[in-house]
Amino acid sequence: xxxxxxxxxxxxxxxxxxxxxxxxxxxxxxxxxxxxxxxxxxxxxxxxxxxxxxxxxxxxxxxxxxxxxxxxxxxxxxxxxxxxxxxxxxxxxxxxxxxxxxxxxxxxxxxxxxxxxxxxxxxxxxxxxxxxxxxxxxxxxxxxxxxxxxxxxxxxxxxxxxxxxxxxxxxxxxxxxxxxxxxxxxxxxxxxxxxxxxxxxxxxxxxxxxxxxxxxxxxxxxxxxxxxxxxxxxxxxxxxxxxxxxxxxxxxxxxxxxxxxxxxxxxxxxxxxxxxxxxxxxxxxxxxxxxxxxxxxxxxxxxxxxxxxxxxxxxxxxxxxxxxxxxxxxxxxxxxxxxxxxxxxxxxxxxxxxxxxxxxx
Amino acid sequence: xxxxxxxxxxxxxxxxxxxxxxxxxxxxxxxxxxxxxxxxxxxxxxxxxxxxxxxxxxxxxxxxxxxxxxxxxxxxxxxxxxxxxxxxxxxxxxxxxxxxxxxxxxxxxxxxxxxxxxxxxxxxxxxxxxxxxxxxxxxxxxxxxxxxxxxxxxxxxxxxxxxxxxxxxxxxxxxxxxxxxxxxxxxxxxxxxxxxxxxxxxxxxxxxxxxxxxxxxxxxxxxxxxxxxxxxxxxxxxxxxxxxxxxxxxxxxxxxxxxxxxxxxxxxxxxxxxxxxxxxxxxxxxxxxxxxxxxxxxxxxxxxxxxxxxxxxxxxxxxxxxxxxxxxxxxxxxxxxxxxxxxxxxxxxxxxxxxxxxxxxxxxxxxxxxxxxxxxxxxxxxxxxxxxxxxxxxxxxxxxxxxxxx
Numbered sequence: 001x002x003x004x005x006x007x008x009x010x011x012x013x014x015x016x017x018x019x020x021x022x023x024x025x026x027x028x029x030x031x032x033x034x035x036x037x038x039x040x041x042x043x044x045x046x047x048x049x050x051x052x053x054x055x056x057x058x059x060x061x062x063x064x065x066x067x068x069x070x071x072x073x074x075x076x077x078x079x080x081x082x083x084x085x086x087x088x089x090x091x092x093x094x095x096x097x098x099x100x101x102x103x104x105x106x107x108x109x110x111x112x113x114x115x116x117x118x119x120x121x122x123x124x125x126x127x128x129x130x131x132x133x134x135x136x137x138x139x140x141x142x143x144x145x146x147x148x149x150x151x152x153x154x155x156x157x158x159x160x161x162x163x164x165x166x167x168x169x170x171x172x173x174x175x176x177x178x179x180x181x182x183x184x185x186x187x188x189x190x191x192x193x194x195x196x197x198x199x200x201x202x203x204x205x206x207x208x209x210x211x212x213x214x215x216x217x218x219x220x221x222x223x224x225x226x227x228x229x230x231x232x233x234x235x236x237x238x239x240x241x242x243x244x245x246x247x248x249x250x251x252x253x254x255x256x257x258x259x260x261x262x263x264x265x266x267x268x269x270x271x272x273x274x275x276x277x278x279x280x281x282x283x284x285x286x287x288x289x290x291x292x293x294x295x296x297x298x299x300x301x302x303x304x305x306x307x308x309x310x311x312x313x314x315x316x317x318x319x320x321x322x323x324x325x326x327x328x329x330x331x332x333x334x335x336x337x338x339x340x341x342x343x344x345x346x347x348x349x350x351x352x353x354x355x356x357x358x359x360x361x
Numbered sequence: 362x363x364x365x366x367x368x369x370x371x372x373x374x375x376x377x378x379x380x381x382x383x384x385x386x387x388x389x390x391x392x393x394x395x396x397x398x399x400x401x402x403x404x405x406x407x408x409x410x411x412x413x414x415x416x417x418x419x420x421x422x423x424x425x426x427x428x429x430x431x432x433x434x435x436x437x438x439x440x441x442x443x444x445x446x447x448x449x450x451x452x453x454x455x456x457x458x459x460x461x462x463x464x465x466x467x468x469x470x471x472x473x474x475x476x477x478x479x480x481x482x483x484x485x486x487x488x489x490x491x492x493x494x495x496x497x498x499x500x501x502x503x504x505x506x507x508x509x510x511x512x513x514x515x516x517x518x519x520x521x522x523x524x525x526x527x528x529x530x531x532x533x534x535x536x537x538x539x540x541x542x543x544x545x546x547x548x549x550x551x552x553x554x555x556x557x558x559x560x561x562x563x564x565x566x567x568x569x570x571x572x573x574x575x576x577x578x579x580x581x582x583x584x585x586x587x588x589x590x591x592x593x594x595x596x597x598x599x600x601x602x603x604x605x606x607x608x609x610x611x612x613x614x615x616x617x618x619x620x621x622x623x624x625x626x627x628x629x630x631x632x633x634x635x636x637x638x639x640x641x642x643x644x645x646x647x648x649x650x651x652x653x654x655x656x657x658x659x660x661x662x663x664x665x666x667x668x669x670x671x672x673x674x675x676x677x678x679x680x681x682x683x684x685x686x687x688x689x690x691x692x693x694x695x696x697x698x699x700x701x702x703x704x705x706x707x708x709x710x711x712x713x714x715x716x717x718x719x720x721x722x723x724x725x726x727x728x729x730x731x732x733x734x735x736x737x738x739x740x741x742x743x744x745x746x747x748x749x750x751x752x753x754x755x756x757x758x759x760x761x762x763x764x765x766x767x
Contacts (some may be wrong), residue, residue: 127504129491150482150502226535268566269504287547291453
């Protein structure tokens with residue numbers, strides 16, 4: 001019994017027990033969507049063992065009943081073109097020609113791409129209809145029955161994995177690697193892992209895979225780059241990659257950081273309750289100030305008008321008294337009468353003023 | 362203040378409809394008819410053959426023209442609704458009153474058609490309400506959806522006063538409802554500004570989750586703030602921009618008050634937009650420096666960023682400032698064209714041009730002609746419904762039955 005077989009049996013037995021009992025998960029803190037599932041499963045892809053035979057692609061197509069591509073799977077030149085996963089191809093193996101530092105022929109390195117089944121997936125954080133879920137087993141599952149088809153998951157996925165059925169009119173869905181979840185539940189290995197003839201894919205508990213990867217890197221430091229892709233990238237992924245050349249040369253994004261992508265939106269979403277709570281106070285306050293100012297202005301105006309009116313009245317009184325003194329009581333009565341009739345229409349300060357000035361001359 | 366002798370056709374109880382304008386043989390009507398027919402055919406194709414049949418969308422570019430223009434630009438350019446109501450009712454700038462109804466009308470239409478256009482882009486358009494049944498509360502898109510749905514309702518209520526004044530002659534019970542709505546104006550305005558702040562900013566926040574895909578010059582933790590601040594510019598600019606076209610097309614439905622106040626509104630909004638644009642320029646500039654993105658300035662994308670900042674942020678700010686100071690309406694209108702173009706450019710940059718910037722050119726997205734046609738179709742629909750409303754409802758004039766009631 002070689003090690004791969006052993007791990008296979010170990011893994012299969014473990015999955016069934018893991019699926020049976022929901023794992024009590026240890027929260028990884030604060031803003032993440034999903035707790036870290038201690039006993040979740042993963043797959044380790046060792047690119048130093050991969051020969052680019054595309055048997056994993058073929059197996060994936062078969063076990064998932066996906067349509068066969070136009071070019072057959074034994075056409076290995078397909079790996080030379082840069083392909084990504086689509087709704088019809090959930091895993092692809094691409095070839096990267098690595099320059100030989102000592103000169104000579106370029107070395108081909110093959111890298112398998114499929115859903116990485118993140119610990120705290122960006123797609124699940126982005127989905128507004130809760131279609132994606134990180135299962136305790138490690139699978140990132142997708143339930144198409146409630147998918148609205150907005151494709152925000154595809155915008156969010158840092159690995160460019162989910163594919164959409166653009167040609168489907170009535171029930172277009174987002175499709176991606178399922179980690180062969182139905183097979184796992186039956187105690188079988190994922191199709192691609194089972195089909196790999198080179199042992200480049202190792203299935204097991206994620207925590208065990210990390211230890212295995214470390215051992216390989218320690219044992220043969222010249223063979224491996226000292227980096228396990230997926231251990232921490234984007235918050236950690238269930239599928240991880242070992243490489244003999246810098247991962248960036250295999251088209252892998254080394255700048256994703258080590259926190260889940262969903263955390264990046266947590267700040268913006270966290271501000272929502274604050275705005276809902278404070279904006280009414282702010283704008284209600286401004287409204288109150290506006291009203292208050294309007295009232296003050298009105299009061300000031302009334303005060304000014306009243307003062308002007310009082311002043312006018314005084315001046316008029318003085319003028320009439322003056323007339324009484326100089327031209328006699330008769331004239332004063334006449335003037336008073338005239339003023340009364342003049343004031344009948346809505347009293348206007350300016351007209352009184354002009355009459356006063358007229359009197360003064 | 363000479364009582365201009367305008368000849369506004371006000372529908373009466375016996376003649377509620379005023380559709381004559383649509384049947385006039387004018388180029389505007391003919392172009393509209395052609396666009397609507399083409400749009401209708403494309404709609405049938407889209408919903409029977411799938412999204413892929415008329416779009417260039419692919420797995421790398423799941424969001425294209427319909428999100429970049431119809432959703433992002435649509436929502437920000439409809440910001441005139443909250444901007445004008447807040448200025449008039451909350452900050453008490455009463456001389457904007459005649460601008461409130463046209464602004465609310467266009468905002469309501471804008472949002473309604475954002476939702477309409479979104480249905481084209483969704484794989485399962487009928488499942489849109491699922492977000493309320495299975496709320497993904499960790500999703501920014503959920504916040505956007507919830508706020509847009511709620512704000513559309515608020516706008517509908519705010520807007521409903523105009524159709525009620527039109528229909529009240531036939532259905533007098535609407536008078537009562539109209540009174541209720543008028544009573545809660547301030548409440549609706551404050552509710553509206555809360556919702557607008559949230560979803561205008563969260564449209565930017567949608568991209569927070571994809572730092573590896575959006576170019577660093579556009580990606581920023583402050584992108585929600587950038588979207589919100591620029592939506593104010595979009596709101597005020599659109600009031601001037603739409604006013605320009607309204608004065609061309611539906612001038613004969615404007616009453617004396619509207620005509621008298623229109624220029625003042627334009628100058629005030631130009632001044633406001635100028636201030637905000639300067640602020641926005643500083644925000645973006647400081648953000649670029651703080652995030653140490655100046656290394657990128659000397660790349661192709663850096664040049665493109667500089668073009669956006671100089672010719673579509675700083676330039677409209679200066680044009681507005683000069684236009685408002687000299688009370689030059691033409692200059693203000695040029696400023697508004699420049700600013701609106703700037704908003705569209707910014708949204709295109711974030712959603713399409715600087716998105717997926719690391720992918721090789723062969724894997725990049727460019728909209729198909731049919732996608733653009735659908736966007737034109739949606740804009741034409743908005744204009745057509747706007748015309749219907751203006752021909753029938755007191756939007757650009759005060760209804761004689763409800764004069765001096767505010």
